[in-house]
Amino acid sequence: MRSSNRRPDQLRSISFEEGFAKHAEGSCLTKFGDTHVLCTASVEEKVPPFLRNKGTGWVTAEYGMLPRSTHSRIDREAARGKQTGRTQEIQRLIGRALRSVVDLKALGERQVIIDCDVIQADGGTRTAAISGAYVALYRALQKLVKDGKLESLPLGHQVAAVSCGIVGDVPILDLDYGEDSTAQVDANFVLTDAGAIIEIQTTAEEKPFEEAALFEMMRLARLGINEIASLQRKALGLE
């Protein structure tokens, strides 16, 4: 049994509160247990310089943590004057994950900027961010269709993410902070609702591990993604 009384293959309580932010074209307050991430999607009718006049759009992401979203306060990146390597790594992952399911040609010369801001952190902020960002992005793209700027949703797959890990030699799903900080192996899975792979990152925290552990974590991830994808669809009124 896990400290949270969850089974190894059990997600935390997960919710997607679509439309949370008044001004954004799409938004979603995403909760994976005590991890709360506000995701917004902002549509801009221009693309970054490297794409100008190429007839294609772009999706990018930025990530941040409020200074006291964590157990002890972390420095405000804006005050330090730069983003940490961890922040950049995460926002690059979010952007890549979402771009992999968007038809950028069909999007046309516009950019969607995804902002994922962690209001409260308890492990798994990047997977919560990706899962919630999909909901915000969907709404923002849907608005473009409603406003007559696009004929149809330029979205291929549904994307969701979840973490897995091995704690005390047991593979488990959706780690909270306490589990994460004692995990022997740490893995993040970004999959489609059908379970196909968009991105996997796995790291041995303590000592190298065998392929079998990766397979077992992958099995757990598929179970979790299946549920998360269903919750995303419900939040979007698609199910």
Added chain:
Amino acid sequence: MRSSNRRPDQLRSISFEEGFAKHAEGSCLTKFGDTHVLCTASVEEKVPPFLRNKGTGWVTAEYGMLPRSTHSRIDREAARGKQTGRTQEIQRLIGRALRSVVDLKALGERQVIIDCDVIQADGGTRTAAISGAYVALYRALQKLVKDGKLESLPLGHQVAAVSCGIVGDVPILDLDYGEDSTAQVDANFVLTDAGAIIEIQTTAEEKPFEEAALFEMMRLARLGINEIASLQRKALGLE
């Protein structure tokens, strides 16, 4: 009548949700209408270098806006690599306002860092931030007393803030964004619950104005602060 159907001397719907953030020593989600600011107070058992070994504590504040808290997305300061002048001006104001009511000697060699993060903006973010920061600060100081680190609350006065302005030649209280952007005069009042002055900043946006207008705005501010201070006390269970 104002666009929001408020009387000139009427506040927006204001609420203080104390204890919103799980990890912080004190916290408050503050809403002035559609302006939502998350205020946290973090206690650190050390002081900044300029105060080391001087037997006195410190209170400082940082302020930020989520990129899509606003009508159109603003740049993320952490990505730009620096805070704007506006941000610095506001966080200096918040810190000054709170320090003015704390007995820093009695606080001892520790620092309270106030973080005010605007989740959603609709005018008056700095006054909402100050008012909510007081609630978070109170709780954090109270925790120091409960934990036996302080004998009594090192707080002199109760502090709250509100904006006033002149729109269409009419002095009004607690401007929303639409009013703020058409105001002829803009003023921010930081007062004690008894109406004494901690800080006033007033600016002619259009053309110089007469002293009488300042007096009238001051009268409105006192009315507003009176209500806000009462709501603060209720949120803290003091009334």
Added chain:
Amino acid sequence: MRSSNRRPDQLRSISFEEGFAKHAEGSCLTKFGDTHVLCTASVEEKVPPFLRNKGTGWVTAEYGMLPRSTHSRIDREAARGKQTGRTQEIQRLIGRALRSVVDLKALGERQVIIDCDVIQADGGTRTAAISGAYVALYRALQKLVKDGKLESLPLGHQVAAVSCGIVGDVPILDLDYGEDSTAQVDANFVLTDAGAIIEIQTTAEEKPFEEAALFEMMRLARLGINEIASLQRKALGLE
């Protein structure tokens, strides 16, 4: 009696040396006692990006202190790689104060950049800067008229600034550094020559204060501004 043997309502010896800088379109070496600020106005035939092609001009200000303008040396901001919050706050104030009296439409698509550099500091640098900047700005705008680029001076009011404060419970005018560092209340007034309000900022340094003190400081400020405005006019040959 004040340490400087001044009466409470007495200004320091004030002078405006117009045309001090050889290259600038307008310039003024401003002295408020031992506070010496060099103000220059530089005209550029272009506007910042956010104003391009909008048929309006802009006035902005930058402020700096020479590292050894102060009692003990302060870090050079250029070497630190950023301007302090105080610097940004002051330069925003100067810019706002001057823009409030310029007809930006009439100025056309050009920008006036005001540089206020403190050569020597003894309190009240921001109010000296605003007062001297007006003289430099006037000359620069006058040159545009002389050069046939403008038909008439795009200036509404005359603007000047002065500090007031309460020291030892006595309201006084135009504080020097020694007075400023022991003041209970600190206030800066930016007024027109007719005494109308452009900006007021007042802060309790020690404990909250009552409205009556604000009124008394306002009275002193009007007296001071009256004299300063006259000296500005003399420096410009208008009186």
Added chain:
Amino acid sequence: MRSSNRRPDQLRSISFEEGFAKHAEGSCLTKFGDTHVLCTASVEEKVPPFLRNKGTGWVTAEYGMLPRSTHSRIDREAARGKQTGRTQEIQRLIGRALRSVVDLKALGERQVIIDCDVIQADGGTRTAAISGAYVALYRALQKLVKDGKLESLPLGHQVAAVSCGIVGDVPILDLDYGEDSTAQVDANFVLTDAGAIIEIQTTAEEKPFEEAALFEMMRLARLGINEIASLQRKALGLE
């Protein structure tokens, strides 16, 4: 057949020139075909602040590309004033990979800084960097033993890395730049010489992919790592 006439499971010509840099405690010029990375290991007899007086050592890594190591010149990060997200992501990966095989307690309060500088790039710089960094690190740690500062090598496993990908639906090993830029799937494997997993990162570049492709790439990676690990041992005179 691949453009380079390699079989799908064939590495490029790989070499490790140990001792390339005169001053460093350990160094290795690493070549994976036309990708050339200079890796140095510098020993410092102190640890970063967060580890002081904790009786443990640290291994960290920095990564850079010479501006004209690439097809078209890239900006010099030192001149831009910051490292890109990609650079930070890679140097974090290198550091993590090496720390996973070092006994930090046994290393004692000292730090090894790994510098990986890309002299010439043709795909797979991060995997070449990790593989070469291991050689440099080994030598630097060996020197600590020779100098009597450590009793035995604080190294658990041997670590090497290689990229795999899917190009034209065919899984291939050790991609060069041309292959990398057309790959449907991109994966980096950091394994021990025994084939256990230290880190895997895999990304769908075009569309989501199935688990079977991951397994096939893993098989290729094991083949490649086996050869690379043997070349590392030869370079170190261990085989």
Added chain:
Amino acid sequence: MRSSNRRPDQLRSISFEEGFAKHAEGSCLTKFGDTHVLCTASVEEKVPPFLRNKGTGWVTAEYGMLPRSTHSRIDREAARGKQTGRTQEIQRLIGRALRSVVDLKALGERQVIIDCDVIQADGGTRTAAISGAYVALYRALQKLVKDGKLESLPLGHQVAAVSCGIVGDVPILDLDYGEDSTAQVDANFVLTDAGAIIEIQTTAEEKPFEEAALFEMMRLARLGINEIASLQRKALGLE
């Protein structure tokens, strides 16, 4: 004849106004014609980290130009967030020049920071800065002697600097901006009052030049330095 009606070997009108800045331990407003540089020397009773506990002192210099000291306004370095290469080059030169005549051991564990700020520029700012900095430094060191902190002046030689150049094939002394911008060769000489060499920097601006030109410029420099050194002594009351 030169545009300024000077002979080739004639200096501009040069003056050293010692004690110009009220707060600094030593100061000098230096004028080489229309080039005006304020030099201050600030004494700090500590040394930079790399010299701590080594029983030796340090002299360093910082240099800056007011934004409108020049014909057209230049960016404020503090606002840009970094100093230009030119600025750094000049301040390194000033520091080196002064350190070469100070007995750093005898100075003890204290630092003198020289600030050279260009109030108005008309060519030759770096040579004016060095020459004036010597006067400020002398006074600051003399104050240490007067205050009983040093037994005698830790100064070896007197140092002064002047520029030379070749304009229209004629070697000339002490170029103003107009001459500097059309010079074929540009040279800066830092010499002792006895004409010994501390630093020479010479650059062909147009095409390579012969040794004879260097000798002739050296001859002019000695003439100029002789006069400048005498003016320095007069300003210091030594002659």
Added chain:
Amino acid sequence: MRSSNRRPDQLRSISFEEGFAKHAEGSCLTKFGDTHVLCTASVEEKVPPFLRNKGTGWVTAEYGMLPRSTHSRIDREAARGKQTGRTQEIQRLIGRALRSVVDLKALGERQVIIDCDVIQADGGTRTAAISGAYVALYRALQKLVKDGKLESLPLGHQVAAVSCGIVGDVPILDLDYGEDSTAQVDANFVLTDAGAIIEIQTTAEEKPFEEAALFEMMRLARLGINEIASLQRKALGLE
């Protein structure tokens, strides 16, 4: 006799390996003894903003040291977020030296960026960099001629550089690090192959020195440059 068994007028073993970098238009691995500098020349078909539409080209240079090119590791400038003053001084010198021999008008609206990266340092990196940069630049310009973009080489003179110094009262040529760190006088000469002066920088490290020493170093420099220029021509196949 020198520690390296060289005569005072003897260069270190010098080599130019032209074409070292696969991607650059011109490149040269330059060795002055144990000082190894990789120089690349990158041609861009555009000019910096200040030259746009002026019908002239530009040559600029950047310089860097690998962190462990030196005896003890130096900070990575990209990680520190800024280039040191020394780096900027050197890259400005390299750029100036090369521009002095290029006909920028004839080059047309394109820019050549020279990158000089120190792989290993043992004194004299800036003179090695200039000498090698000339070889890289020559090749890059030659390629423009071969590609039909230029009719003839826009090069006036051949440029090379070497250091001299006075160690133990003896003037010597081409100092290594050990000599450089004990030199009484340090000088860098940038000359044409015919011995004409492009740039000279000389500094007294210990005490002021006399003109005769400068002449003697100049004589040594001419000897050295003569040999270096011959080696450059051989590397380029011109001799």
